[in-house]
Amino acid sequence: MGTLNLESVSFRYPGRGETVLDKVSLAIPAGGIFGLLGPNGAGKTTLISILAGQLRGATGSISAGDEPLEGLRRRRPHSLGLVPQEYAFYPMLTCAENLRFFGAVQDLAGARLRERVAAAARFARIESALSRRAGRLSGGLKRRLNLAIGLLVEPEILLLDEPTAGVDPQARAFLLESIRSLAGAGRTILYTSHYMEEVEAICDRVAIIDHGRVLVSGALSEVTRDGSGLQELFMQLTHRSLRD
């Protein structure tokens, strides 16, 4: 599919003064994991919402390879997958019912639907919880179900918005390992997190944004080449004052 290119993407909510994204330009290559970092309110979730088609009205251009992202999504509606930071599924439905539902609304049916539900459940290791109500699962299982839903149609572009928030170290280690394994096969992955060690562990490229602007962007090895860690760089660029 090629690189996901953002050129001078700006956005502000109508009726509000401040610009949430200010000429954001990023190149997110296929086949790797791109870490998007920033303090609370920096514009990470807004950027992901624009890419996922949830917010309209952004200026600038977004393209996937040679064609506009919107054009790609019209041509192949399920080329982009989102794993939001919320548990975006139905707590009163079982895991299997959730997977079947989200598969069906993405036009999966019959044997293909069964096959993809089984594959996604196997990948996220939630087979044993398929018959349990999603609302009664542990935090780690909920995160894994959230990830499995995002992988049902094997999207070429995967947006992961803090996919490990609030889970125990074992579940985090499993999720990181799983996400790393997804990066192959030409898939483009945009990953946001507040955990610097996670980003250092799985991302090959990073960008730090604050107040809607890109402060630094590039290969992880380049941006941290002066020897300071990602945590130190992040604090230097975004300052230490509390944001919320």
Place this chain on the structure above:
Amino acid sequence: MRRLLALWEKEWLALSRDVLGLAVLFLMPAAFIVVMSLALSDVFKGGAARLTGFAVMAADPKLAERLVRSLSGEGFRAAPAPADEAAARDGVRRGTPSLVLLVPRDFERALNAPLDGKNTPPKLTLLADPALPPTQLLAFRQRVLGVALALRVSAMMRRAGIAADADAFDLKHAATLNVETIGGTGRPSSVQQNAPAWLIFGMFFVVMPISSLFIVERREGTLARLVSLRVPFSMLLLGKVGPYFVVNLAQGALMLLAGRTLVPWFGGETLALPARWDLLAAVTACTSVAAIGWGLFVAVCSRTLEQATVIGGVGNILAAALGGIMVPRFVMPETMQKLSEVSPMAWALDGFHAVILRQGGAADIAAPCVKLLALALALFAAALWVHHRRRVLAPAQ
């Protein structure tokens, strides 16, 4: 179509696991139908079901007995005469009996005097309990005047040398009058008013489960995820129509069953069934889509569950109070009756009454059905418009 079926199945599964929500949708209107049908049964019979006690106080025992005999019946029952006027006033104040007719000593002499301008008509006094319905008081007043007229006519005939008993001139012997109500039973009975009325109220209560699940979907990010999967928002709304349409139809069937079985089991009347089931289905369907449209509009406009509960609940109660659900419209003053025409519940009730009560045809339900369908379309369009604006204006929902 596959997506729509998936949305319907999801909505159905979610609803079927909300036991409390289902109980509100089915048990609440059933309970209202039984309780209100029984509680208001006398009101709908015009008070005729309850016997009103009356007494006659006259110095002449023969005259008192004749008046008691003529005035008894058709909802009025004679009670023993009080000892004196003070006791009569005290008794009426307590409601036992509700009416006391005070006949003056010179009543018969005054009746016999010719009406030539020199004599005044005899004066009667009726003591009445203030709690007595005005229609009952009016009916008794007419009975008293009828009996007085019969006595006066017989006195005039006696003066003319013609022997005649006053009983012969009693109004009930004047003619046989058959009252024939055209198109069913005319005014609704208690169960005919309350069964469709509380069914409509229950149907509009789908606003609660529709909005609560929708707000959970928005709060948990599920709606945003579905939007990112390019599921059109109009389809997400349509995905809620199918299951709640089935729920509304089931409510209709169960409420008719309650009117046919539960209400008579508790001693009330049996709900009369319509001659045209297809028209009943049409009115139920139109009411359902209007109720679902209202639910979708409240769901999209409300930002929290609390807002949805207040807007949906208070909106329903106001529409019910105005639309003749809680108080029948025929007892409202004219201004309120006109005002009630803005309530969708009044339109729905008109439709149900046209089918169940007046045994009407398609033309009789056309106006209420068109109004309900137009409202449903307007609310659906308004929900889409509000979402469209919010999607631009608001952060990811």
